Amino acid sequence: MSNIPSDLKYTKSHEWVRTLADGNVEVGITDHAQGALGDLVFVEVPESGKSLKVGDAFAVVESVKAASDVYAPIAGAVVEGNAALTGTPELINSEPYGGGWIARLKPNGAPQGLLSAAEYQAHLAAEG
Amino acid sequence: MVDFGGWDMPVNYGSQIEEHHAVRRDAGVFDVSHMCVIDARGSRVREFLSKLVANDVAKLKSSGKALYSCMLNEAGGVIDDLIIYFIDESFFRIVVNAGTRDKDLAWMRQVAAPFGVDLTERTDLAMLAVQGPNARAKVAELLPVEHRAAALALEVFVGRQLGNWFVARTGYTGEDGFEIMLPAGDAVKTWRDLNARGVKSAGLGARDTLRLEAAMNLYGNDMDESQNPLESGLSWTVSFDNPARDFIGRKALESLKTAGLKKKLVALVLEDRGVLRGHQKVIAGANEIGEITSGTFSPSMEKSIALARVARDAGATVQVDVRGKLLNARVVKAPFVRHNKILVS
Secondary structure, rough: OOOOOOOOOEOOOOOEEOOOOOOEEEEEEOOHHHHOOEEEEEOOOOOOOOOOOOOOOEEEEEEEOOOOEEOOOOOOEEEEEOOHHOOOOOHHOOOOOOOOOOOOEEEOOOOOOOOOOHHHHHHHHHHO | OOOOOOOOEEOOOOOOHHHHHHHHHHHHEEEEEOOOOEEEEEHHHHHHHHHEOOOOOOHHHOEEEEEEEEEEOOOOEEEEEEEEEEEEEEEEEEOOOOOOOOHHHHHHHHHHHHHOEEEEOOOOEEEEEEEOHHHHHHHHHOOOHHHHHHHHOOOEEEEEEEOEEEEEEEOOOOEEEEEEEEEEEHHHHHHHHHHHHHEEEEHHHHHHHHHOOOOOOEEEEEEOOOOOOOHOOOOOOOOOOOOOOOOHHHHHHHHHHHHHHOEEEEEEEOOOOOOOOOEEEEEEEOOOEEEEEEEEEEEEOEEEEEEEEEEEOOOOOHHHHHHHHEEEEEOOOOOOOOOOOOOOO
């Protein structure tokens, strides 16, 4: 059973979103997503300043098995990519909601259309 | 779990990378029961195989000796790659891929008919590949006492029937080990006994990274019916030595050689960060010169590696189009890793 913290928001494409104290948001991929990908070996994090629309592919996560795009859950600008993932991509496997965060974004307005933990749980159940 | 040639098979049991390291450093077990075991019997079986495959079964002189070969069509395209074990003059055992089973059997039966050779698929047998530096010792512990010494005395690429197990010192990982063909009913218990002795369960994912580090071709990726063995890194498996041996595909390969081969299969190490994958384009200067046939991340080297089919005159450095970016790669001598030693600087 994958871990779905109740204090985060989610997308159907398996990203999570955390609102930080400074109003920026932190984005990563869910426990379910890292489990499906398997051992992560390469992460391409976005450069600071990059402007994103909802749904833009802004990062790439690659496991031994496959490459997968990570999509922007909100519109905004990249404040910072997680440089630690360059040397230790496996942080996404071990701490998907902690040290495995992928980027911090400065949102354009309030995030919209994100799923609650319960809704994401239901989405996973429906995906089978 | 994934569908693999009609079989439901696990890509990994836990961490694919840990399974990979277990095989390089200790021992792992793969369920390879999907592989198709065919017993060929008849007084003219050697003659039949001499016609059927591109390598020369005349090399098989002592009982148990194995031979790796391609089976070609008349155009020199690879129908499948296989292993042939010589048991005796009226009995050879052949192991082919699962995904090609139907067409292989149909082709082999057609070629076998004039030789009066009987082909029997051994669906009653399971196959376990136990691989790694400690694999043979762990398997020996499971054998009846009277067979242990014989198993451990097997030379590389030799198999032998020991009780109701056929034990062969072969594999697809670049490590030492055994492949065991055993009654299907014994497989689950044997698997658990191996686990209990510290042999780690390993899935298709680790099997792929191990074979690619060992630069062993995968049928369907690195060669198929549209490619010939001479441009697939498999010239060493084609025997032209006996001019009288008219194996299927020989004329086509000889014509290709006369006309000049155009392509070659090379081993690549990615110099930049990223992961090479099948079908990515290989570039030299402004020209596309080929494509990746198999690519992955090498857990042993912690770099991406690949096999690629490129123009025969390709140089020592190339670029690969990885998701729209041109990354630098180096052509290296295969294999990348063998017996847990990295061979590429």
